[in-house]
Amino acid sequence: MLRLHVLDIVFLVILLPENVKLLKNGLALTPPMGWMSWGYYMCAVNCDNYPDKCLNENLILSVADTFYHDGYQEAGFEYIIIDDCWSEKERDENGKLVPDKKRFPNGMKYIADYIHTRGLKFGMYTNIAEITCMKYPGSQYFFDIDAQTFADWGVDYLKVDGCFVKEDYLNTGYIDLGQELKKTAKDMVYSCSWPYYIQFIHKKMPDYQKIAKHCNMWRNYHDVQLHWPAVKAIINHYKNEYDRISPYHGPGQWNDPDMIIFGTGALNENQSRVHYTVYLMLSAPILLSCDMNKITTFEKKLLQNLDLIAIGQDPLGIMAKPYQLEQLVILWVKPHLPMKGDRFHSFSFAIVNLDTEQHLISIYPVVYGVNSTDGYSVMDVFANTFRKNVTLKDYIQVVVPAEDVILYTLFPL
Known part of the structure; x- marks a missing residue:
């Protein structure tokens, strides 16, 4: 949570x-x-x-x-x-x-x-x-x-x-x-x-x-x-x-x-x-x-x-960084608290689809700054459910509905 x-x-x-x-x-x-x-x-x-x-x-x-x-x-x-x-x-x-x-x-x-x-x-x-x-x-x-x-x-x-x-x-x-x-x-x-x-x-x-x-x-x-x-x-x-x-x-x-x-x-x-x-x-x-x-x-x-x-409202107040994945799909990546020790932030990934059609998207979190060698626990924020654990070698694949967003938070293990 x-x-x-x-x-x-x-x-x-x-x-x-x-x-x-x-x-x-x-x-x-x-x-x-x-x-x-x-x-x-x-x-x-x-x-x-x-x-x-x-x-x-x-x-x-x-x-x-x-x-x-x-x-x-x-x-x-x-x-x-x-x-x-x-x-x-x-x-x-x-x-x-x-x-x-x-x-x-x-x-x-x-x-x-x-x-x-x-x-x-x-x-x-x-x-x-x-x-x-x-x-x-x-x-x-x-x-x-x-x-x-x-x-x-x-x-x-x-x-x-x-x-x-x-x-x-x-x-x-x-x-x-x-x-x-x-x-x-x-x-x-x-x-x-x-x-x-x-x-x-x-x-x-x-x-x-x-x-x-x-x-x-x-x-x-x-x-x-x-x-x-x-x-x-x-x-x-x-x-x-x-x-x-x-x-x-x-x-x-x-x-x-x-x-x-x-x-x-x-x-x-x-x-x-x-x-x-x-x-x-x-x-x-x-x-x-x-x-x-x-x-x-x-x-x-x-x-x-x-x-x-x-x-x-995260106290660090870091502005999420955008990455253009496809013409109308933007990935926003935000490091925030809680941290594991003083080295490993939690990260939120918002995959935003501005298109009128759904998109199948695959992302490798390690490309976007995640760095905990023990991996991360992935939470689906809107569903309020645990999705899976991932290592630095894993990728996440998801279908993003038209004009919608999928939001995951990764907590360092």
């Missing part, structure tokens, strides 16, 4: 290798897990006409209740994050941001307190420009005031967008806002969109060494859309960018492929397995975006699979 208790994870984090680089705020030592409003709700402010799809106080509190009562919190989901479109269109007379008075009548401190009483954490959104991506007040010229405002409200996680600014400002604005957040003495996970705008808007290569010094996590590809082709595009992007971005990925600093789109009806069961598994193999943040009441029984069981989550 792959399950790790919370105390085990804390102990293992203490034993991390000295060369692992951590952001100095000491947060997000494993990838954040939670819920974010944007992917499904977007700028859902027309609550009179669409009360069932409305970004408001009741929605946020209901997500907290669902996490608390339905097993998500125990599985590791803890952050509840409000994205764009939460504020009034004007600041107050003191230059402070004001929550929309109709949709958030009790204010953000009330929401934060409600979430905190359930042992969960609260996140919010801003942009480093004068306005947000949806034309609400941004934080430019107000970094100090906004940082203190978010701290006073009890914010634990801040997503910062980068619309409508020039390249040079991206390379200074995120650093400057981060410094103001530190001055508040309120710990906040700092989520940046910095590399995305550098690469896809300004057509330059991001300086990940600098970004990793200042941000806990960062978006570096397009927003996920509510359909399977968007998920496939994200998977292929991370495959193609692995060599560039993996050196800067680890405890306290994570590449963020955007949200999980369960609960939207966008994916079938096979596609859902692929979506979730690849993100966990990447040690990526896991942020749902949906009406939590629309999560299916299958999706809930998958989301709360502790054997899967142990792979994604």
Whole structure:
């Protein structure tokens, strides 16, 4: 079994290798897990006409209740994050941001307190420009005031967008806002969109060494859309960018492929397995975006699979390496804990088939870094069953269904 208790994870984090680089705020030592409003709700402010799809106080509190009562919190989901479109269109007379008075009548401190009483954490959104991506007040010229405002409200996680600014400002604005957040003495996970705008808007290569010094996590590809082709595009992007971005990925600093789109009806069961598994193999943040009441029984069981989550939340935080086996079949290989002694990692192998036809795949694990001379015990993670023991000379053969994934974990004997 792959399950790790919370105390085990804390102990293992203490034993991390000295060369692992951590952001100095000491947060997000494993990838954040939670819920974010944007992917499904977007700028859902027309609550009179669409009360069932409305970004408001009741929605946020209901997500907290669902996490608390339905097993998500125990599985590791803890952050509840409000994205764009939460504020009034004007600041107050003191230059402070004001929550929309109709949709958030009790204010953000009330929401934060409600979430905190359930042992969960609260996140919010801003942009480093004068306005947000949806034309609400941004934080430019107000970094100090906004940082203190978010701290006073009890914010634990801040997503910062980068619309409508020039390249040079991206390379200074995120650093400057981060410094103001530190001055508040309120710990906040700092989520940046910095590399995305550098690469896809300004057509330059991001300086990940600098970004990793200042941000806990960062978006570096397009927003996920509510359909399977968007998920496939994200998977292929991370495959193609692995060599560039993996050196800067680890405890306290994570590449963020955007949200999980369960609960939207966008994916079938096979596609859902692929979506979730690849993100966990990447040690990526896991942020749902949906009406939590629309999560299916299958999706809930998958989301709360502790054997899967142990792979994604592994304290070493190693980003799985991709290997193209066939044109539409990718093998993702991830070393992780537990280890045998200090030499032999466990490994997870995710064979991802993006084709519309099944594929017969054979792999020799020794080719991909396994090295225990006593061999390995192979577990089928989805079936939760022992498959067989293998030596360094053996191969594994399996039929991978169309648009699906087979996931094995190899434990050193």
